[in-house]
Amino acid sequence: MKLEELDTPAAWVDLDVMERNLLRMGSYCKKHGxxxxxxxxxxxxxxxxxxxxxxxxxxxxxxxxxxxxxxxxxxxxxxxxxxxxxxxxxxxxxxxxxxxxxxxxxxxxxxxxxxxxxxxxxxxxxxxxxxxxxxxxxxxxxxxxxxxxxxxxxxxxxxxxxxxxxxxxxxxxxxxxxxxxxxxxxxxxxxxxxxxxxxxxxxxxxxxxxxxxxxxxxxxxxxxxxxxxxFNDCNCVRIGAAAWEDCALKVRCRIVSTSVQGGAIIDGGSKTFSDAASIHGPGFGRLVQCPEAPCEKMNEEHGYLKLAGSGFSPSAGDLVDVIPNHACTTVNMHHLLYGVRNGRVEEIWPVAAQGKIH
Ligand SMILES: Cc1ncc(COP(=O)(O)O)c(C=O)c1O
Missing domain, CATH: 3.20.20.10 (Alanine racemase)
Known part of the structure; x- marks a missing residue:
C-alpha cells in the first residue's frame, strides 16, 4: 500500500529516519560503555x-x-x-x-x-x-x-x-x-x-x-x-536535541476546508495530536510541506493552518504531513502506527500500550 492510500489522519513513521535514530543512540552508548x-x-x-x-x-x-x-x-x-x-x-x-x-x-x-x-x-x-x-x-x-x-x-x-x-x-x-x-x-x-x-x-x-x-x-x-x-518531535528540535530531518513520526492529514480566507483546516486536531504545547513559541506542530504556514490552533477535530504570507495555497482534499510537538502524547491517540519507506507502507504496528494509564 502507498502512504497516500492511507485513510487520514494516520500516524506514520519514516523507517529510514527511525533506523538512523536507533543506530545513533545505540552506537553512542556502545562507544561510551x-x-x-x-x-x-x-x-x-x-x-x-x-x-x-x-x-x-x-x-x-x-x-x-x-x-x-x-x-x-x-x-x-x-x-x-x-x-x-x-x-x-x-x-x-x-x-x-x-x-x-x-x-x-x-x-x-x-x-x-x-x-x-x-x-x-x-x-x-x-x-x-x-x-x-x-x-x-x-x-x-x-x-x-x-x-x-x-x-x-x-x-x-x-x-x-x-x-x-x-x-x-x-x-x-x-x-x-x-x-x-x-x-x-x-x-x-x-x-x-x-x-x-x-x-x-x-x-x-x-x-x-x-x-x-x-x-x-x-x-x-x-x-x-x-x-x-x-522518533524525535518539534520539541526535540526546538531544544537542539535533534534536527528536522531526524523527526521520524509524522501525521498525514487531509485538508478538509479552505473556505475561510487566509487559512486551511486539516482533519487532525487535539484528538489526533493531543494538545501538547510547544516548549518554545506558539504552534501545534510543523507542516512539512510548508513550515512557514503555522498550525496555529487546534480544536478537537480541526487543525488550523495559517496560510497568509506563507505562499502555500492547498486545495481541499490535498494531503499534508505534520510533525507533532510531542511524539509520545500523539502516539497515545492512535491505534496503529504505519512504518513507511520510499512512500510505501512496509509495516503496520498496533499501538499495544495505547491508553495504558494505570
Ligand atoms: C523518568 C523518565 N525517564 C526517561 C524519560 C524519557 O524522556 P525523553 O522522552 O525525553 O527521552 C522520561 C520521560 O518523561 C521519564 O519521565
Whole structure:
C-alpha cells in the first residue's frame, strides 16, 4: 500500500529516519560503555522495543505497570518502571508481573518503599529498587541533603534489594555553558551521599533525550533512558536535541476546508495530536510541506493552518504531513502506527500500550 492510500489522519513513521535514530543512540552508548534502557512511553509498541534491543538496549523503561505488562506479555524482559508505583491494585499487578519478567522499580521515599513491600507481599523479594534522587526536576526524587544516607538505609531495611540510583535530568531544555558541570556536581554529591549509606552502587540510571548525548560527561552514570529519540518531535528540535530531518513520526492529514480566507483546516486536531504545547513559541506542530504556514490552533477535530504570507495555497482534499510537538502524547491517540519507506507502507504496528494509564 502507498502512504497516500492511507485513510487520514494516520500516524506514520519514516523507517529510514527511525533506523538512523536507533543506530545513533545505540552506537553512542556502545562507544561510551553506557547501558541503553529506552523509555517505551514514546512508541508503546513491543515490536519497536525489540528494534531498540536489536540496536543495543539492555532492557526498557516504562512509566506504568500496564505498559510493562504489555511489553512483558510480548516477551520483553528487564523492565524498569521509572515511576513511584502506588496503590494496592498496581502492587497486586506487580506481584503477578514479576512471575514473568525481571522488574526494577523506582522509589523516592521510605514510605513508598515500605508500602510497596507490604503491598507486594512475598513477591517484593523478586524486584529490585532504584532510588530516585532529585537533581533539579522538582518533580519526584529524594532531596540531596545530609539525610539522604539515612533515608537510603531505611529504604534498604525493607529487604528489597537496592541496586542504585535513578536521576531524571529531563528538566534541562537547553544545554548552555555550565549546564553539564552543574548537573555533574549534583550527581557527584548524590553518589557521595549514597556511598555513606554503605550500599552497593551498581546502577546510576540517568539521561532522557535532551541530555542523552552528554551522558558520558556525567560522573558515575551507567545507563540512560531516552524515549523520544526513536522518533524525535518539534520539541526535540526546538531544544537542539535533534534536527528536522531526524523527526521520524509524522501525521498525514487531509485538508478538509479552505473556505475561510487566509487559512486551511486539516482533519487532525487535539484528538489526533493531543494538545501538547510547544516548549518554545506558539504552534501545534510543523507542516512539512510548508513550515512557514503555522498550525496555529487546534480544536478537537480541526487543525488550523495559517496560510497568509506563507505562499502555500492547498486545495481541499490535498494531503499534508505534520510533525507533532510531542511524539509520545500523539502516539497515545492512535491505534496503529504505519512504518513507511520510499512512500510505501512496509509495516503496520498496533499501538499495544495505547491508553495504558494505570
Ligand atoms: C523518568 C523518565 N525517564 C526517561 C524519560 C524519557 O524522556 P525523553 O522522552 O525525553 O527521552 C522520561 C520521560 O518523561 C521519564 O519521565
Amino acid at each position: 553506557l547501558a541503553l534502557r529506552p523509555h517505551i512511553k514514546t512508541h508503546k509498541v513491543p515490536e519497536l522495543a525489540y528494534r531498540q534491543i536489536d540496536s543495543g538496549a539492555v532492557g526498557i523503561a516504562s512509566a506504568k505497570v500496564t505498559e510493562a505488562e504489555v511489553m512483558a506479555s510480548a516477551g520483553v524482559d528487564n523492565i524498569l518502571i521509572a515511576y513511584p508505583v502506588w496503590g494496592k491494585h498496581k502492587w497486586r499487578r506487580l506481584a503477578e508481573l514479576v512471575r514473568h519478567a525481571t522488574v526494577a522499580i523506582a522509589t523516592d521515599s521510605v514510605e513508598h518503599t515500605h508500602a510497596l513491600a507490604e503491598g507486594m507481599g512475598k513477591a517484593a523479594k523478586q524486584i529490585s529498587l532504584l532510588v530516585e534522587v532529585d537533581v533539579g526536576s522538582g518533580r519526584t526524587g529524594l532531596p540531596i541533603d545530609e539525610n539522604l544516607p539515612q533515608r537510603l538505609t531505611c529504604i534498604a531495611e525493607t529487604g528489597i534489594p537496592v541496586k542504585g540510583l535513578m536521576l531524571y535530568p529531563g528538566y534541562i531544555k537547553q544545554i548552555e555553558e555550565g549546564t553539564i558541570e552543574r548537573l555533574s556536581g549534583k550527581i557527584s554529591s548524590v553518589i557521595a551521599e549514597y556511598e555513606k549509606a554503605g550500599l552497593t552502587l551498581s546502577v546510576v540510571s540517568g539521561g532522557s533525550t535532551p541530555t542523552a548525548f552528554y551522558s558520558h560527561l556525567l560522573p558515575g552514570v551507567t545507563e540512560i533512558r531516552p524515549g523520544t529519540y526513536i
